[in-house]
Amino acid sequence: MTDRAQEIAARVEAFVRSEIIPYEKDPRFDVHGHGPSEEMVMEMRDKARAAGVLTPHILPDGTHLSQRETAIVLIKSGLSPLGPVACNTMxxxxxxxYLLGHVGNDEQKARFLQPMREGKARSAFFMTEPAADGGAGSDPSMMKTSCRLDGDHWVINGRKAFITGAQGARVGIVMAKSEDGACLFLVDLPDPAIRVERVLDTIDSSMPGGHAVIAIDDLRVPVGQMLGASGEGFKYAQVRLSPARLSHCMRWLGCCLRAQEIATAYACTRQAFGKPLIDHEGVGFMLAENRIALRQCELMIDWCASVLDTGSLGTEESSMTKVAVSEQLMKIADNCVQVLGGTGVSGDTVVEQIFREIRAFRIYDGPTEVHKWSLAKTIKRNFAREQAE
Structure with missing residues (x-):
């Protein structure tokens, strides 16, 4: 690992532990609501900016750390559910x-990417659609949201669901379908043509703005705000897909490392039946299993990151990593709750929230079952090819 990444990661960890963990008890952060308030987000980001750890995975010249370097930085930002929000790694x-940096033109980067890099603007990615409408979920080819060219503007209509951070976002990336296929558009928010119908009550609660159901009615977008070309939206989304899956793994691994710390401290100090809890095999073994699983997750993330660093899309590798890590972290978080007993299901520690956040992670960026189905298709295809050779 590079010296620069280790130095950045160390600064991020020190910042999250000293400045951000105390915010977990801030009344402006409703741990069962829709994330921290906008005021609190900007306050934390001001502190991150002052500490030199705002958007730490993007260097001052606009280049990104490698995926392997990004991993150790984002893991440290994830030591608190609020760490990624504060450090702008969420x-x-x-x-x-990442998508805009790789696909956007210079004008789009200056207008939309720069405020995001500076932590002054949040964004939302409008892809998933309501099941009741028969729209796109895990299968984006089912997309119903349409776009048509009208002079020098595209006109977009449709509904979206589970759109993270839409409430309060200033930059939107909207996916819609033209006659050519999927398209991606950059939009300024708020816009009267994009209406938040409701913000859903969900099991997780760390992301500002929550997850919203959106109505898009005759949204007019100048042609210069299309990302790339008409019909190329799925191709561009693939640029984002694998790194975004992996980033989820990084951040939530950080949370589970913190949960393990809390559970370990409790087990080593809490007495029951004449000895510390950790000396009871049933408890000690859970923490031992967690330690093994945490290292397995770390190594799988590093392996997938190394594949992405070769320039590969890493679609299969990121699916494997997302499944393995999300399932392992779920078990780790569950073990930590169990070790803490009644305290583990209360708000006295952050472990209860981490457990809820990890449960949602098993669905983010494709449920486990979709990734397994995709991997099975690859296995079948590879077998058929090998038999034909």
Missing amino acids: APDEGNM
């Missing part, structure tokens, strides 16, 4: 910045 902004 979803969907981190993935949206």
Whole structure:
């Protein structure tokens, strides 16, 4: 690992532990609501800016750390559920910045990417659609949201669902379907043509703005705000897809490392039946299993990151990593709750929230079952090819 990444990661960890963890008890952060308030987000980001750890995965010249370097930085930012929000490494902004950095033209980067990099603007990615409408979910080919060219503008109509951070976002990336296929558009928010119908009550609560159901009615977007070309939207989304899956793994691994710390401290100091809890095999073994699983997750993330660093899309590798890490972290978080007993299901520690956040992670960026189905298709295809050779 490079010296620069280790130095950045160390500064991020020190900042999150000293400045951000105390915010977990701030009344402006409703741990069962729709994320921290905008005031609190900007306050934390001001502190990150002053500490030199705002958007730490993007260097001052606009270049990104490698994926392997990014991993150790984002893991440290994830030591608190609020760490990625404060450091501007959270979803969907981190993935949206990556996409714009790789696909956007110079004008688009200056107008939309720069405020995001500076932590002054949040963003939202409008792809998923309501199941009741028969729209796109895990299968984006089912997209119903339409776009048509009208002079020098595109006109977009449709509905979206589970759009993270839409409430309060200033930059939107909207996916819609033209006669050519999927398209991506950059839009300024708020816009009267994009209406938040409701913000859903969900099991997770760390992301500002929550997850919203959106109506898009005759949204007019200048042709210069299309990302790339008409019909190329899925191709561009693939640029974002694998790194974004992996970034989720990084951040939530950080949370589970913190949960393990809390559970370990409790087990080593809490007495029951004449000895510390950790000396009871049932408890000690859970923490031992966690330690093994945490290292497995770390190594799988590093492996997938190394594949992406070769320039590969890493679609299969990121699916494997997303499944393995999300399932392992779920078990780790569950073990930590169990070790803490009644305290583990209360708000006395952050472990209860981490457990809820990790449960949602098993669905983010494709449920486990969709990734397994995709991997099975690859296995079948590879087998058929090998038999034909």
